[in-house]
Amino acid sequence: MTVKKSLDRPGWWMDLPDSAEGRHYLGVRDSIAAHIQSGDLAANACLPSERQLQTGTGAARGTVRAALFQLEAEGLIYRKERSGWYVSPAPIVYDPTRWEGFMSYVTAQNRAPRTELLSAREVSATPEQAAIFGLKAGAPLHELRRRRYVDHRAVLVETIFVDPRLAPGLLDHDLEGSLTQVLRNHYMIDVARNRIEMQPCALTLEEALALRVKSGLPGLLVTRISEDAQGRVVEYDQEYWRHDALKVSVDIRVG
């Protein structure tokens, strides 16, 4: 189990630090991490392939993969299936106490937001959804599924439910922009209260598919229930975020 060190030319990934004894994969991890943090590798830059890293580091492929998974869990790298590993860009900062939507806070951080409408349809409320909206189970609801991008990278998929009594004909409007604005401009609905929950989760099946990530990647589930001034539930939103794309920031005044 001797660890070969930097031979000669081809790549930076040849040298392994001596740290993390007994855990070869952590050495490989550290080597890659160092090169990312030093700035050798820019955001969205592509890493050498697993087999290249393998010969470079002298480790078995499984060991190299363990190191890559580690870095992925830390949010330093991400992957495109069967294409390669890439350096994660800086996360978006999100302040749930502000009422601005995705489009505005991404733009404010000099990043390029984009929204893609995956589906828009009418559904029957499940008992849980009905309870949230104060409706009977089976009552109609608008359901939107959208995928949102930052700088061409898909960072979240969301499912939004809207009470059709408050926003009749919602599905006929442009739903690839700010929903908040549509509700305000066309239905004169202003959100007065937001109840937000955040919880680490795993991106599975549908979500993983929509974000084109491996099923099981860690993510963050953000759930939002919006009410208007009269206490009527306007919107129920479930956002599945890539875990490396988001940073939550709250500024609270107490007393």
Place this chain on the structure above:
Amino acid sequence: MTVKKSLDRPGWWMDLPDSAEGRHYLGVRDSIAAHIQSGDLAANACLPSERQLQTGTGAARGTVRAALFQLEAEGLIYRKERSGWYVSPAPIVYDPTRWEGFMSYVTAQNRAPRTELLSAREVSATPEQAAIFGLKAGAPLHELRRRRYVDHRAVLVETIFVDPRLAPGLLDHDLEGSLTQVLRNHYMIDVARNRIEMQPCALTLEEALALRVKSGLPGLLVTRISEDAQGRVVEYDQEYWRHDALKVSVDIRVG
């Protein structure tokens, strides 16, 4: 790649669902997940050993481990090193907009909180820390390291920095309870503003060691900067949480 199904006696983990074709480890995952969610396995119950699951499911040990890692990432199970895999208990709900501390909100959820003081000492402020407190680099700071439990399970480690000008002699008080109360009762300091950041991270080295989890487990880093009514920074806190122990909930009134 035929999947053997339930043979006869010993354990529930014998039966594999037919779902997730081509990805045996997802089948194993589903099988275990189903038994957890059905309530067959209570919180903190111990799973069969990897080698038992292996013979039970007919998969190789590596495959069984892939399934376990998956469940761990989802927060359904956790492990004690070289001891076994266990079912994760329900997460604690945390509302950053409330000023109550750990002790109170854990108790309010009928769970048993406990705080353990790991170290308390005086340190010299790094440039970053100095900038936060509005001090010169090298100025003295109180540093506390604590580990906090819910129902005997360590869920977070934190490092707290306090400005000694506002709380001289802080280290002589009981620091295993609510710090907020110590500051209020002994120094008449009331927090008027909290700036909180949350970000998925990996628990490594010190943190992993203190929480007795495998280095690299996903976690949530919660950073809090507390100010008093005069805008003086009272407390700077970094909390490393197990990712499966926390659920953030915020209720915001806008307008």
Place this chain on the structure above:
DNA sequence: AAATAAATCTGGTGTAAACCAGTTTTATTA
């Protein structure tokens, strides 16, 4: 009965090899 030593069980890490299914590139064809 309590302290100690040994055997056993558990997860942790690593290797080597194989095959699959998408992606990407290259060479070929229209």
Place this chain on the structure above:
DNA sequence: TAATAAAACTGGTTTACACCAGATTTATTT
């Protein structure tokens, strides 16, 4: 030149071992 087919490459998944070190249990000794 543009569309198409083939080859090369990439990660995805699984198998089957092997050895280690900490945790736990069992047997032994005091």
